[in-house]
Amino acid sequence: MHVDRERLRRDITETGAFGAIETDEGHGRTVLTGSEADRDAREYLVDALEAAGMDVRVDPVGNVAGRWVPDGADPDAGAVALGSHLDSVPRGGIFDGPLGVFGALEAVRAIRASDREPLRPLEVVSFTEEEGGRFGIGTLGSSVAAGDRSAEAALALEDDEGESLADRLSAIGFRGEDRLAPAAWDAWLELHVEQGTRLEAADASVGVVDAITGITNCRVVIEGTADHAGATPMDERTDALVAAGAFVQRVSEAASAIATEHPAAVATVGDHVVEPNVRNVIPGRVTMELDIRGVTGESIDELVDRIRAALGDVARAHSVEASLDRFRDDGPTEMTGRCVAAATDAADAVGLDARRFHSAAMHDTANVARVTDAGLLFAPSEGGVSHTPREWTDWDDCAAATRALAGAAARLAGTEPT
Amino acid sequence: MHVDRERLRRDITETGAFGAIETDEGHGRTVLTGSEADRDAREYLVDALEAAGMDVRVDPVGNVAGRWVPDGADPDAGAVALGSHLDSVPRGGIFDGPLGVFGALEAVRAIRASDREPLRPLEVVSFTEEEGGRFGIGTLGSSVAAGDRSAEAALALEDDEGESLADRLSAIGFRGEDRLAPAAWDAWLELHVEQGTRLEAADASVGVVDAITGITNCRVVIEGTADHAGATPMDERTDALVAAGAFVQRVSEAASAIATEHPAAVATVGDHVVEPNVRNVIPGRVTMELDIRGVTGESIDELVDRIRAALGDVARAHSVEASLDRFRDDGPTEMTGRCVAAATDAADAVGLDARRFHSAAMHDTANVARVTDAGLLFAPSEGGVSHTPREWTDWDDCAAATRALAGAAARLAGTEPT
Structure with missing residues (x-):
């Protein structure tokens, strides 16, 4: 399977231009849910999903999913879903979130272009308001998708200006009527930046999380x-x-x-x-x-x-x-053994020494893990910093971690490893 | 000498009605420099000084002085000045300040009505902005009078609304052109509420301060x-x-x-x-x-x-x-020995057991003490509280402490003790 480093770099860089901020210290962006920058990032993603041959759905709280049913797959089988989020904190970086979304898309493209024929549908997902930067509650979209919170309750949340999530999503055309149900997925994988220094210290390109704090x-x-x-x-x-x-x-x-x-x-x-x-x-x-x-x-x-x-x-x-x-x-969330194993095996198969550790930060994966099998992969964060324009991950590391993600997804979707 | 408890009570109570605030917990007032309440309190004082036969002066920063030159006194001799301030903190009490101003007036009335004939002029003084409640600098008026700060610098100070002291004083008609010069006074005495519990604990009506912290x-x-x-x-x-x-x-x-x-x-x-x-x-x-x-x-x-x-x-x-x-x-300020002695002797003479201790709070007297002999007397604070509507001093204690003040002033002004 061939992960295209340049295509991945282009997707992340172009998405990072939406809501870009003036800064002397790196590539910063502010993408709050329902903003113009959020609409631009979402529309870029939808176009990219469709260009990759995926059918796009949007649920009532703006979670986006692209779905590909391979020729040999059972369309009624539970999907293997991959993804993360596109929103940022105010003055955040370009990798926290987008790496996981476009890494997921690149992984699906790589599987599709390979000679593998997955037995299950594959989905690429972007959850709404992971950072809680506008409506104050982190991992909001995934909590609704996982059934922890009603869509009505989430849509009624108001930002500092008194505008509801419902109004903000309507304004950017992303208040959908489709259904995203992680409970029906066979498995879920998220790739995210580490936001710590353990990979950097070990000079490793990929980490496999065994538990979320x-x-x-x-x-x-x-x-x-x-x-x-x-x-x-x-x-x-x-x-x-x-x-x-x-x-x-x-x-x-x-x-x-x-x-x-x-x-x-x-x-x-x-x-x-x-x-x-x-x-x-x-x-x-x-x-x-x-x-x-x-x-x-x-x-x-x-x-x-x-x-x-x-x-x-x-x-x-x-x-x-x-x-x-x-x-x-x-409570802490343990990752599912077969997802951890798939990620570790996939990393091994492409010659990466995957590190095992816990995630000290919260992620959408913690919500998804309550309703289906789930795994979380990390790419290195330079200097461990995130939530700042100084956030950075080397493009080679992005591509390497995405190769592990693609291999793990392929394994979970029932193809044979190469 | 006869201190009129009811007259003193009336002066303090009527002044306490200016800027009075709604409260369930006592007699509260808010008298910020240059407010309507401040103007009313100042005008009440001026009327009372004139009614007591004193000539009133107002200096450029609004400090007010009433002067009485007894028949047998040398008008060119340094005066014995007594006083305190009329402003309050926001939601303050009615004794912090006014007790010292109207206690001084009552002391002069008492001396005047007695058979004593002081050898020096007597002055009753009210300093501007002691609390710093509007312009942010405490003991402001006395610092100008004592020469620590120019009138120009003080007048240029602005409150939170950007209005200067000069404007606020002009608006209430108390930006004067007379001169108040503590350095020319022979001695100064201030009566103030203790703002502590030492007098209450000792069941004493008057304290004589030996040093200001x-x-x-x-x-x-x-x-x-x-x-x-x-x-x-x-x-x-x-x-x-x-x-x-x-x-x-x-x-x-x-x-x-x-x-x-x-x-x-x-x-x-x-x-x-x-x-x-x-x-x-x-x-x-x-x-x-x-x-x-x-x-x-x-x-x-x-x-x-x-x-x-x-x-x-x-x-x-x-x-x-x-x-x-x-x-x-x-730095700490020591009170002058002869002022301390005059106050202690005067208290003894009227049967009061005057306590000696330091003042842990700052007072106008600290400024005056840098340029002339100075003393500070305390009346008890119920429960030690001040800067709140719960601030209270028993009227008998107000009168007793004022008797000590009057006796001390008479001694310093050169009359014989009765």
Whole structure:
């Protein structure tokens, strides 16, 4: 099978020009769902799918799928679907998303041009609003397709300007009536940029993910007493920030301890708001949001338990009121063994040393994996950076990872490996 | 000498009605410099000064003074001036400021009605913009009168709406052309609410301040590396917030240690800003502003030294970049011995057990003390609260503290004590 590096480069580069931004530091773009740039990117994809001989469908939340039923395939058999997303964060890069969509298209083109005859239909998919950049909820389109959320609920979401997803999709002509049902797919594969440095450090072109991290979020509030910074002696203070400082230390220590056994376990206090936040007033309240991740539910639960205990210790030691609200739990997602094996075998077959590791970021694949067999492949991110115009993946790496994707899809679709 | 409790109550209550706010928790008011409420309060004062037989002057920044030259006094002798301010913070109380202005007026009325014949002129003063509530700089009017700042510079200051102090004062008819020169005063006394609980705890009606705290401000910046909260393992992080948490602990510990020897010494991290402050991003930078106080320059310097050393320790331990900018030093101000003695003797003479302590808050008296002899008296604050509608001082305490003020003024003006 021949993956055409230049064709892939052209698709990604031309798509990257939609919503392109002025920048001194790389190829940046802003493609928010329902924007002109989003319409242009979607129309480019539809044209490319049709040019590759695929039938295009658009579902009610704007998810796009191109379908090819090979001559020897059973049209009623579950498809092997491949894809990712086309939207970006504000001032994002050109690979995060498009590599997976156009890599999928290139993989299908390569299979089609080969002497293989898949036994199952193949689909190329682009999910809506993966980044949550406009409507605030990440992996939105795939959550609807996977049945976790109704199309009505998603369409009613409003952006900062009060416009609904329904209106934004109608405005760009991508509020469809077709059906995308991952539950009916036989298998799913996504190729994405790593957004980390493990492939770069190993000088490898492709990674095969064995699990997508679970994310737990907690809101912690520490209440002391706001008071005059001059008139309140040190021994009469109940300073919420001093207590919060001790707590932040303890969160970091707890995660470092758990990480010695579970390297994927991390905990971060990223959002930290002090009130009243005035120089000459002792802080009365600190509100924090914690991001806790791990690839096993046990490691996450153990971390939350330790953090809860640490908060109790801090509250007692500093005489503050403290509360912890575990308000979000997206559990870890294991990839399906046969998808992992197909990707690993395919990489081997083209001479690539595929690395196995977990994904610390969330992906549409986590939604799809709840309803069908799923796999996730990574291409290297230079310097590990993403969500910035500095995001970059070498074109040779793009092509190599796409070769692994094509081989994996061919295996799952029932052709013999070459 | 007879201080008229009801007359004092009426002056404070009627002035408290200007800018009065709706509240369920007490008598609140918002009197920002140059507002209608400020004009009403100033006009009420001018009328009351004139009714008490005083000549009224207004200087270019709106400071108001009423002057009485007793029959037996040398009109060219340095005056004994008493006063405070009429402006408030937004949603402040009715005693912070007006007690000192109308207490001064009541003291002069009491002296005038007595059989004493002072040898020096007496003045009742109200300084502009003590709170800094509209133009951002506290004790503004007294800083101009004391020569620390030019009238031009003060008049050019703009509020949040872009209106200058000059315009605001012109609009209310209080941009005067007279001269107020504290340097020419023989002595100055201010009566103010304590804004603390020391008098209440001692069940005392009057406090005599021996020193006004010095305030040093530092800006501390800790720089780590903002990074993906999921993809960055615990042992590869440079988390600015974890380092800042350790630093905040150390600031509190350093101040508590110094406070065992210098009880007035305090240090507060009140302003604490995390960047980017997003839940799933490791904090890259924390910017803090510190408020450090003490009644000796040595205690403040020692505290800053310890904080600087702690910051160095934290930077090394957490591999972060850290900087400390000591951007403001308003040194401590000692009150003048003869003013302290006059106030203490006067309190004794009327059977009040005057407490001696420092002021942890800044006052106009700190500016005046740089150019002439000065003293500061406190009346109790119920519960220690101020800058809120819940601010309250019992009317009996107002009258008692005013009796001490009147006695002190009479002593400084050269009459014999009764």
